[in-house]
Amino acid sequence: MAKTKTAFFCQNCGYEAPKWLGKCPGCKEWNTFVEERVEKNVPQVVAFSTSQSKSTPQNIQEIKKSETPRILLQDGELNRVLGGGLVPGSLILFGGEPGIGKSTLLLQLAVSKMPLKVLYVSGEESEQQVKMRAERIGIENPACFILTETNLQAVFEQAEAIKPDLMVVDSIQTLYSSDIESSPGSVSQIKECTAQLLRYSKTTNVPVFLIGHITKEGSLAGPKVLEHMVDCVLQFEGDRNHVYRLLRTIKNRFGSTNELGIYEMLGTGLREVIDPSDVLLSHQSDNLSGISIAATMEGMRPLLVEIQALVSTAAYGTPQRSSTGFDAKRLNMLLAVMEKRCGFKLAAKDVFLNVTGGIKIDDPAIDLAVVAAVLSSNTNLALDNKTVLAGEVGLSGEIRPVSKVEQRISEAEKLGFERIIISRFTKGIDPKNHKISIEMCGKVEEAVRLLFG
Numbered sequence: 484m485a486k487t488k489t490a491f492f493c494q495n496c497g498y499e500a501p502k503w504l505g506k507c508p509g510c511k512e513w514n515t516f517v518e519e520r521v522e523k524n525v526p527q528v529v530a531f532s533t534s535q536s537k538s539t540p541q542n543i544q545e546i547k548k549s550e551t552p553r554i555l556l557q558d559g560e561l562n563r564v565l566g567g568g569l570v571p572g573s574l575i576l577f578g579g580e581p582g583i584g585k586s587t588l589l590l591q592l593a594v595s596k597m598p599l600k601v602l603y604v605s606g607e608e609s610e611q612q613v614k615m616r617a618e619r620i621g622i623e624n625p626a627c628f629i630l631t632e633t634n635l636q637a638v639f640e641q642a643e644a645i646k647p648d649l650m651v652v653d654s655i656q657t658l659y660s661s662d663i664e665s666s667p668g669s670v671s672q673i674k675e676c677t678a679q680l681l682r683y684s685k686t687t688n689v690p691v692f693l694i695g696h697i698t699k700e701g702s703l704a705g706p707k708v709l710e711h712m713v714d715c716v717l718q719f720e721g722d723r724n725h726v727y728r729l730l731r732t733i734k735n736r737f738g739s740t741n742e743l744g745i746y747e748m749l750g751t752g753l754r755e756v757i758d759p760s761d762v763l764l765s766h767q768s769d770n771l772s773g774i775s776i777a778a779t780m781e782g783m784r785p786l787l788v789e790i791q792a793l794v795s796t797a798a799y800g801t802p803q804r805s806s807t808g809f810d811a812k813r814l815n816m817l818l819a820v821m822e823k824r825c826g827f828k829l830a831a832k833d834v835f836l837n838v839t840g841g842i843k844i845d846d847p848a849i850d851l852a853v854v855a856a857v858l859s860s861n862t863n864l865a866l867d868n869k870t871v872l873a874g875e876v877g878l879s880g881e882i883r884p885v886s887k888v889e890q891r892i893s894e895a896e897k898l899g900f901e902r903i904i905i906s907r908f909t910k911g912i913d914p915k916n917h918k919i920s921i922e923m924c925g926k927v928e929e930a931v932r933l934l935f936g
Contacts, residue, residue: 488520489518489519489520490518491503491504492516492517492669492670493507493510493515493516493670494515494516494517495507495707496509496512496515497509497670497707498510500516503516510707517669517670519669519670520663551570551571553565553567553568553569553570553571554571554599554648556569558588558591558595558755559755559757560730561588561730561744563742564730564731564732564742564743565715565735565737566735567738569690570690570714571688572684572689573684573691573715574680574684574690574712574713575692576655576709577692577693577717577719578694578695578696578716578717579718579719579720580697581696583719583723584748584753585719586608586653587620587752587753588746589603590617590620591752591753593627593649593651594620594621594622594624595623595624597624599647599648600627600645600647600649601624601626601627601628601650601651602628602641602642602651603627603628603653604651604653605629605630606653606654606658607654607657609631610629613629619750619751633657633658634659634660634661635660635676635679639679639683642683649689649691650690651692651694653694654693654696655677655693656668656673659676660679677693677713680693681713703716710733710734714735714736714737715734715735715737716732716733717732717733718730718731721842726747726748727746727840727841727842728745728746728747729842730743730745730746731744731782739783740782741782742782742784743782743784759784760785760894760898761898762840763786763789763839764776764788764789765789770865770867772859772866773791773792773859774791774859774865775855775872776870776900777790777848777852777871778891778895778903779844779846779849779873779891780848781846783887783890785887785890786894787871787895787900788839788842788844790809790836790853790855791837791838792856793834794829794833794835794860795833797833798833802833803835804818804833804834805835806837807836807838808844809838809844809849814834817854817857817876818834820854820877820927824879824880824926824928825880825927825931836853836856846885847875847885848891849872850876851872851873851875851876851882851904852872852873854876854927855934858935864935867934869902870900870904871895871900871902871904872903872930873905874904874930880926880927881926881927882906882908882930884906884908884910885909888905888909889911889912892912892919892921893917896917896918896919900919901919902919904922904923905921906923907924907925908925
């Protein structure tokens, strides 16, 4: 009897070594190697036909380009994030935290009203469980087939019989190939199953969605090479305590990675948020202190978000600095600028900051709105609720210009705001082209005088 061949794989990046190593040479992580069997004792079963013709080099000028139309889905947000629709033959990896709504979104896509035959492969739920969720969402596609199978060869056999136009695999960590003698979810199984699904999608021109788990650090579980193999990597994120979910693109071979989709989690599934700015604002009738409106950009999409701040006297010796949805280090920097440049004594006060809606903002253009909200809470003076702010604050107290300012101004004007404050150094802006009042400041002190008089 032949000896079973084993190797050690890094669970983080997929690096292979003949013996156990404490530190991975590839990703420099510690204690990530596990032993797996790699000997192939079962002959490979190919359930779909592949072309055996050999490839020959072609001159780049002689290659004929064929325009393949994209498949427009019933989900407008997903169409936007994918770059204008689904590309035939593409392999898409869909990641997110447990319970965030990955399976719900793709099942909603599978049962939506569209002229596509869909094969939904579930390795985590039974047919009855999938049917219960589908009935809650609403079944509108009679050509949706549910397959509960974890053997990849059996999946290919059923796909060859059904010949779907779209395949959804939930999830890639539950699939296993009989060619590899290791447990499902291991590095070798994930790589082999993804490689076979990649060959299937490119050969049959059927787009495939792969649902993937993520680690506690927030990255996709499995080897890093998994993200290199697929055509598109989508990340579904959000706070489970809030109803809004964000769909971001980490990698896209067929479009921009700057697009963003926003959904609202309801009892009947995920609803597209067509106008996110209108949803993220609270529309308070009374002016309250500590609230400002910031114009930010998520990819190519302008958003107006509400910044809330609370400044109070520190009850204990050490003042607290807490922020939700905003970088805490940047908040400390802005507080230092306010104390140095504006003369506000905030060193002995607690400062709490919150971006409403449960979203996280990395755009430095909301610096000015953060400063305004903190000063409003500190002085207990309410800001005008028809004023929007967009500007990056530097260490010397200057207000720096931000990108895509035209889109920010247009979004504020569309939602009925009357005034926007931006940097004086912004170029190419003609106030006569906009109905909204555009005021420009060069320093934080000037913005404070405009806001508080």
